[in-house]
Amino acid sequence: MTERQYRIAGAADIGGTNTRVGLVQEDGKIIRMLRFPTPVTGTAGDIPLSIARAIHDIAGDIPLAGLGIAAAGPLDIRAGILDHPPNIPFDTVPIVVPLMEETHLPVIFRNDCRAAVLGEVCAGGASGYDTVVYITISTGIGGGVFTHGRVLTGRGGNAGEIGHFPVDSTYTFPCTCGLSGHWEGFASGRGIPVFFKEWCIAHNLPCTMTIASDILQLSITDPVYSGFLDALAQINGRGLSAVIVAYDPDCIILDGTVIQSHPDLLDQALLYTDRYLDLPDCKLSLLHGDAPLIGAAMAVFHPEMI
CATH class of the missing domain: 3.30.420.40 (ATPase, nucleotide binding domain)
Incomplete structure (x- = not known):
């Protein structure tokens, strides 16, 4: 009997201090992850660019079902931007459009806690x-x-x-x-x-x-x-x-x-x-602080739930 092959999504959790980027299976298992300081000294465009580069680095030739992004608010999911985030020194941060252009993947963008509850429902204690x-x-x-x-x-x-x-x-x-x-x-x-x-x-x-x-x-x-x-x-x-x-x-x-x-x-x-x-x-939670990252990926696999 062959081992089941799970689909994989890219995911990112943008914080005021650090950003985490990972590859997550549809069963919620994180198979690769890296962390780096959130860019705050250049331009707002450096944030999605750094995420795109990290996805390319950790994914290599692995086909991805899409890219889920979680970030602390406030955000505007219709415009695909962070809107005057209190912990990031830019008035607005474009997320969805530059990431789609850089990765050629469908991008789903959600608040980190809204992503986290989906992570808990799909792969955690909920x-x-x-x-x-x-x-x-x-x-x-x-x-x-x-x-x-x-x-x-x-x-x-x-x-x-x-x-x-x-x-x-x-x-x-x-x-x-x-x-x-x-x-x-x-x-x-x-x-x-x-x-x-x-x-x-x-x-x-x-x-x-x-x-x-x-x-x-x-x-x-x-x-x-x-x-x-x-x-x-x-x-x-x-x-x-x-x-x-x-x-x-x-x-x-x-x-x-x-x-x-x-x-x-x-x-x-x-x-x-x-x-x-x-x-x-x-x-x-039993997800060791990874609920937002896992949930961002689950939004790719379960768009009907968001």
Whole structure:
């Protein structure tokens, strides 16, 4: 009996610091991958050009079914561009047209979290669920929603920006978007140090920590600061509550460096999650941070799902 030959797609996950490019089988297995710094000092066109070169380098003569691209928003999937990305110093970044010209492949372009939820459904822990929400708690907080066989995209591909759900009106410091009270502003890798500083001021405690992981470790080991963990749990509980009432999912998959490094944050948040609707299955991703890359490739194989 011969081994099954899987189709292969090229995929890229564009981040503000690094870009990952890979070859992914239709069963979700990554067979080749490389990482390089996202070009930020030349022109916006250097970003798709670097991806095209990387695809040529790792694919060689391997025939590809297409190319899937995932990137942090905001983006415009109709125009095929990144639109004023906050972590990349260009007003707009053309993606689809230059990559089609350079690779001669069909290109599908999606937000990284929208791609990630497809990766989880097709090759991760969300297989078999009807409605799934993927949440990443990392440098920022983002989300992707899959329901009734399709990924929810919205007008321009930005549906599911759950990091900007309002979760608090007590503190007034701004989120990364400039407004206040948003989930990302409190509980992301960027937001935790800001929240911790404000919490310390409110409780007349010295604040010497400025890195999220150090703050979380201090809150675990020092009883004086343990109250911050509880405050953070309340914020995360409100965020999860908003996700549940907004989308009524069967499953929530959590990912990202903050939650993967501190999985107890999920259990603590669930203590403060509203039970207005039944609590869905909530679990951590098992795709080792590769859900956006895998999902970008799955969009090539399953265009009917996006």
